[in-house]
Amino acid sequence: MLFLIKYFDTHLNESESVSVEKGLAYRICYGFLGTVIFIFLWTLIGYLIFTKPEYKQFSGLLPLPTIKAFYSLIFDNDFWSSVYASLRRVTVGISIAFVMGLPLGLLIGFYKKLELITYTPVQFVRMISPVSWMPVALLVFRSFESAIYFLIAISTVWPIILNTTHGVSRVNPQWINMARNQGAKNYQLLLKIIVPSSVPYILTSLRLALGVAWIVLVPAEFLGVSSGLGYIINDARDTMEYDRLMAIIIAIGIVGFILDGSIQLIQKSFPFKRTWN
Structure with a gap:
């Protein structure tokens, strides 16, 4: 090597x-x-x-047992149904966050006074751990599914807002001035200049949001659902199938890696100057 x-x-x-x-x-x-x-x-x-006697029961966490358990997971229908359930929850949660966060990010970046007004509340709320919202989610929402959607959305909306705001602030002001001189309205500036110019930052915000959502997903699925990667991890722990537990952890990393790589491919397909690696 x-x-x-x-x-x-x-x-x-x-x-x-x-x-x-x-x-x-x-x-x-x-x-x-x-x-x-x-x-x-x-x-x-x-x-x-x-390999120590007091930890011998956890030997399933070693690579060889994990690889064998991972091979078994590939042919396990329950595992694939859990992957589907988790991907659905992440997709719905991020979609909610995107629908809310994109317009807010555009408006906050475009109107400087609005940025000043929202700076303190946004910075304050985004620093609250998403997991700490679990009791609130259980009290407010009738179903565990809705609570999970809320937790994912509340944790991913902030990178979307902040990155979109940053993208708007990086738009060349000369383009905006030229458009204003030709009589462009604010909505025309947003649709014709600001949104297209901010696409790289918007895609980066989705990549960041996906990373956050994938981290929040597993503890969120401890709430009481009967499917999902978090659920089968909890089940493997309760049944002391440590090789299966480690295999599921590795699977979560692989799925997350593939999702992140997919967004990178989408980023590279856009003919914009990029600031990411």
């Missing part, structure tokens, strides 16, 4: 003229190296801890 790294460091030009194929090979090589290091550390730390 070190030979491969040296090879890529020697032969791959880091300038903008690097071909797509070489750049992809470079990323794959380092990504594979990082994965190997992660598995090695997992194995090393696991064996140092879980």
